Amino acid sequence: MIHRDMICPFCGCLCDDLVITTEGNEVVQVDNACTLGTHKLMGAWKNRLKNPIMRNGGGWRDASYEEAIEYAAGVLLDADRPLLYGWSSTQGEAQGLGVSMAELLGGVIDSTTSVCHGPSILAIQEVGHPGCTLGQVKNRADLVIYWACNPTEAHPRHMSRYTTYADGFFLENAFRDRKLIVVDVRKSETTSIADEFVKVKPGGDYAVFAALRAIVRGRADVVPDTVAGVTKEQLVRIGEMCKEAKFGALFFGVGLTMAPGKYKNIRNAIELVDELNRYTKWTLTPLRGHYNVHGSNEVFTWMTGYPYAVDFSRQIAFYNPGETTAVDILARKECDACLIVASDPGAHFPKACLEHLAKIPTVLIDPMHTVTTPLCRCQIPTAVNGIDAGGTAYRMDGVPIHVKKFMDLGYPSDTEVIGRIFEQIKEVKHP
Numbered sequence: 001m002i003h004r005d006m007i008c009p010f011c012g013c014l015c016d017d018l019v020i021t022t023e024g025n026e027v028v029q030v031d032n033a034c035t036l037g038t039h040k041l042m043g044a045w046k047n048r049l050k051n052p053i054m055r056n057g058g059g060w061r062d063a064s065y066e067e068a069i070e071y072a073a074g075v076l077l078d079a080d081r082p083l084l085y086g087w088s089s090t091q092g093e094a095q096g097l098g099v100s101m102a103e104l105l106g107g108v109i110d111s112t113t114s115v116c117h118g119p120s121i122l123a124i125q126e127v128g129h130p131g132c133t134l135g136q137v138k139n140r141a142d143l144v145i146y147w148a149c150n151p152t153e154a155h156p157r158h159m160s161r162y163t164t165y166a167d168g169f170f171l172e173n174a175f176r177d178r179k180l181i182v183v184d185v186r187k188s189e190t191t192s193i194a195d196e197f198v199k200v201k202p203g204g205d206y207a208v209f210a211a212l213r214a215i216v217r218g219r220a221d222v223v224p225d226t227v228a229g230v231t232k233e234q235l236v237r238i239g240e241m242c243k244e245a246k247f248g249a250l251f252f253g254v255g256l257t258m259a260p261g262k263y264k265n266i267r268n269a270i271e272l273v274d275e276l277n278r279y280t281k282w283t284l285t286p287l288r289g290h291y292n293v294h295g296s297n298e299v300f301t302w303m304t305g306y307p308y309a310v311d312f313s314r315q316i317a318f319y320n321p322g323e324t325t326a327v328d329i330l331a332r333k334e335c336d337a338c339l340i341v342a343s344d345p346g347a348h349f350p351k352a353c354l355e356h357l358a359k360i361p362t363v364l365i366d367p368m369h370t371v372t373t374p375l376c377r378c379q380i381p382t383a384v385n386g387i388d389a390g391g392t393a394y395r396m397d398g399v400p401i402h403v404k405k406f407m408d409l410g411y412p413s414d415t416e417v418i419g420r421i422f423e424q425i426k427e428v429k430h431p
């Protein structure tokens with residue numbers, strides 16, 4: 001059977017032109033996806049758990065969905081300060097239920113944003129977001145900057161669908177007519193096709209943004225001969241290219257958000273874009289990783305006013321990144337139970353956080369055995385969004401897309417499992 005116009009549930013590009021061929025419950029061909037998307041759709045999902053598992057002494061035993069869901073609800077109800085973490089690789093519908101559940105429990109809900117583009121959101125809250133859709137970039141942008149990211153490897157179709165190789169309404173031959181500047185601390189696959197590669201010393205991004213702002217404002221005289229390893233000559237050339245562009249688009253990755261300077265880097269980037277908008281049209285977009293991490297920020301914000309790290313312990317929504325973020329709560333050993341949904345903190349969090357996760361009752365909702373599994377007391381496998389579950393996801397530019405399922409393997413979706421846990425919590429809290 002051939003399924004057309006399917007969505008790739010891997011990265012924030014949410015490519016929506018996939019053609020997937022199935023035979024029974026097997027995916028036999030995926031057309032249009034990149035290697036990452038193809039790998040996920042062709043087979044990585046096959047290694048999922050067959051049923052929920054629960055700790056049995058030092059080992060594991062199989063459990064029914066009823067038993068595992070009842071255990072998860074009991075753990076959350078017994079906790080004084082439960083942490084609900086993850087939410088970036090699941091449906092918007094599940095994210096909404098998670099927020100309602102955290103509110104009723106008086107717990108904290110945080111998404112993987114706090115360890116990736118959290119600083120971007122802090123900067124946007126301070127100085128605004130001059131953003132646009134990826135369609136605008138494809139059709140209009142004649143100059144693109146990738147700063148501290150490597151889309152060729154992390155978002156492999158970003159350049160072919162929206163920038164370097166994507167012809168648009170106003171760019172009939174994009175590869176010839178659209179200029180590409182790549183700023184990074186090292187050479188990469190992406191730098192090899194750039195018109196200008198700007199090699200910045202690690203930690204020097206803030207200074208380079210500040211120098212470019214001065215140059216764009218006509219104050220090149222205050223810029224020293226080199227800034228963070230970049231010559232003034234190259235900076236002046238880039239400043240001129242940016243001013244002369246008809247429409248410029250700046251994309252950046254976690255190489256900027258997690259470098260020294262953190263959210264101040266992004267603030268300076270936004271202010272550079274603001275400066276350039278006095279001469280021409282410029283926009284800025286974070287390159288989001290997990291396919292629906294942007295959705296977690298949207299859903300949390302509609303429901304609470306805050307995009308991540310929302311703490312309901314005061315009976316109202318409270319948000320203070322650095323205090324209410326998952327890593328900080330775990331490092332302080334503050335939470336006494338944890339529900340992890342569709343993420344793998346075992347592979348990313350600091351050791352002290354993982355030690356605490358292993359000590360408290362932690363429940364994982366995830367289709368596959370992951371690095372987080374050994375830290376948990378119970379794991380509930382679910383359907384994979386975009387394969388055997390459907391739901392809403394937000395592309396990196398904020399466009400909501402309905403992710404369709406194309407097969408049914410009998411697993412409940414994240415939305416269904418979280419809904420059933422929430423129902424049991426409501427029965428106790430609001431009998």
Ligand code: SF4
Pocket residue numbers: 008009010011012013014015032033034035036037038155156157158
């Ligand atoms: Fe999937 Fe991202 Fe590749 Fe598109 S670029 S096919 S969304 S992994």
